[in-house]
Amino acid sequence: MATSEFARLPGFRDFPPEDLALRSHIQEAWRRVARRYGFSEYDGPPLESLDLYVEKSGEEIVGQLYDFVDKGDRPVALRPEMTPSLARILADRSRGMSKPIRWFSMPQLFRYERQQRGRLREHFQWNVDIVGEAGVGADAEVVAVAIDGLRELGLTSEDFAARVSDRRLLNAVLGVVGVASDRRSAAFGVIDKIERMPAEKADELLRDEVGLNGAAVERLRAILAASSIDELADLLGDEGGADEEMANLRDYIGILMSMGLADFVELDLRIVRGLAYYTGIVFELFDRKGELRAICGGGRYDRLLELVGGEALPAVGFGMGDVVLGELLAERDLVPEYRPRVDYFLVPITEDQRAELLRIAHVLRERGHSVAYELRERGVGKQMKAATREGADTVLLLGPDEMERGCVVARDMQTGEESDVPLSELA
RNA sequence: GUGGGCGUAGCUCAGUCGGUUAGAGCGCCGGAUUGUGGUUCCGGAGGUCGCCGGUUCAAAUCCGGUCGUCCACCCCA
Numbered sequence: 001m002a003t004s005e006f007a008r009l010p011g012f013r014d015f016p017p018e019d020l021a022l023r024s025h026i027q028e029a030w031r032r033v034a035r036r037y038g039f040s041e042y043d044g045p046p047l048e049s050l051d052l053y054v055e056k057s058g059e060e061i062v063g064q065l066y067d068f069v070d071k072g073d074r075p076v077a078l079r080p081e082m083t084p085s086l087a088r089i090l091a092d093r094s095r096g097m098s099k100p101i102r103w104f105s106m107p108q109l110f111r112y113e114r115q116q117r118g119r120l121r122e123h124f125q126w127n128v129d130i131v132g133e134a135g136v137g138a139d140a141e142v143v144a145v146a147i148d149g150l151r152e153l154g155l156t157s158e159d160f161a162a163r164v165s166d167r168r169l170l171n172a173v174l175g176v177v178g179v180a181s182d183r184r185s186a187a188f189g190v191i192d193k194i195e196r197m198p199a200e201k202a203d204e205l206l207r208d209e210v211g212l213n214g215a216a217v218e219r220l221r222a223i224l225a226a227s228s229i230d231e232l233a234d235l236l237g238d239e240g241g242a243d244e245e246m247a248n249l250r251d252y253i254g255i256l257m258s259m260g261l262a263d264f265v266e267l268d269l270r271i272v273r274g275l276a277y278y279t280g281i282v283f284e285l286f287d288r289k290g291e292l293r294a295i296c297g298g299g300r301y302d303r304l305l306e307l308v309g310g311e312a313l314p315a316v317g318f319g320m321g322d323v324v325l326g327e328l329l330a331e332r333d334l335v336p337e338y339r340p341r342v343d344y345f346l347v348p349i350t351e352d353q354r355a356e357l358l359r360i361a362h363v364l365r366e367r368g369h370s371v372a373y374e375l376r377e378r379g380v381g382k383q384m385k386a387a388t389r390e391g392a393d394t395v396l397l398l399g400p401d402e403m404e405r406g407c408v409v410a411r412d413m414q415t416g417e418e419s420d421v422p423l424s425e426l427a
Numbered sequence: 428g429u430g431g432g433c434g435u436a437g438c439u440c441a442g443u444c445g446g447u448u449a450g451a452g453c454g455c456c457g458g459a460u461u462g463u464g465g466u467u468c469c470g471g472a473g474g475u476c477g478c479c480g481g482u483u484c485a486a487a488u489c490c491g492g493u494c495g496u497c498c499a500c501c502c503c504a
Contacts, residue, residue, distance in 0.1 A: 007494090007495080010494090010495070010496085063428085063502090064502070064503080064504095079504095080503095080504060081504040082504080083504080109504065111502095111503085111504075113428095113501095113502070113503085114428080114501095115496085115497095116496095116497070116498070116499090117497075117498080119503085123504090125504065127504090273503090293503090294503095297503090297504075319504050321504075347462090347463080349462050349463095350461090350462090379460070379461055379462095380460090380461080380462050380463055380464095381460050381461090381462090381463065381464075382460090382464095383463085383464090384463050384464035384465090385464055385465085386464085387463095387464065388464045388465055389464090389465095392464090395463080395464080397462075397463070399462055400462095401462085409462095409463090411463075411464090413464070413465085416463095416464090418463090
């Protein structure tokens, strides 16, 4: 609660050490996995020109942006997503770069919306993109990174899966089922929400908005329920019309099987993704229990770079937020316990040894060890308690006796064993 | 943006048919312990009961508003 006069803004988080530990745990895993796949890290400014988002996503997105006019009368916005910035950055320099470009980032993103579980006004999002490769090899590579990012944190195929689809395939399928070309985008909208509405409501929309008859609605429902490429092929029969898209998606899934990730991948044509700029394969990672919102979403966006004024390059990528992921890790008991720790905690028995201890502390720090001690005079018992609280590996005790013998006593805080360390080793 | 639940100590919560100085556990600080921690015992600090207003002799308790939070909707990176 807000006892302080200055309360935290709603939807924003503080990160005291015990909370920053989880965020770091997640981000370090993300970074390790991205590097393991040969991606390079980049970043951009958190504040961008408002136009960058309006051009791409339309006026209605402005209601969900943190935007304002700066002192130079420029309409600006805190970045709500990273992809437009990536497109802008590459528009300037991609022509001179070898392809494909494999970049990742972990920006803090902002949106102005009412917060609820798994959705704040600020979050950190892992963005991984491959730019300059149109083939399904890039699509598969990117989803493999996302899957391995979660595996790195201890999640398994019991915990989550990737649901994959392809907008071109869905478009072709809609053609096969008989959706007129001017009704396709309406159909996309209904299919995107179909899981969250009652069946009668969906049927009604498919009839009235999309223009399908009863039999076609039935057939489309069956097709949308397919969870493998073979099942989908059976349902489509020999009519053709989607052959090329089917072969494409089959290759994609084949690559993921070769990687040993088959357990993590399911076909699901209901995955559409809201973002208008997706053009091909799209996917979401979700928890298998279905308790949380999507952990990660991504796909192919082959037009975006030229829209922003850059080289016409195909691209594919995803974003994964730290909020939902943190909740999933907590539910699966995969959040490491936060423990402060230091290598050495130094204890002067009397103040007469403090100068020598400060010297030793500095020697150990120069050697790269972490060292702590009480900053003012306290009893030995108190200092030992403090050493425990600080998570000391070893306590070095120095009193008049040790000074005389030319050593310190090193106490192993795990075992309680003590041994002498000559001062000559700490010079 | 719409509708609903909740809001008592740092944390988890108890306490309300309105009635003297509002409680517990954990945590924190101090002491038992002026050359040895994790256990234990003793003591202490910390709350204008989210905030503002109303009803009342009297409000943590009832009413209204507001802010925060959670849930659903909307939307989705």
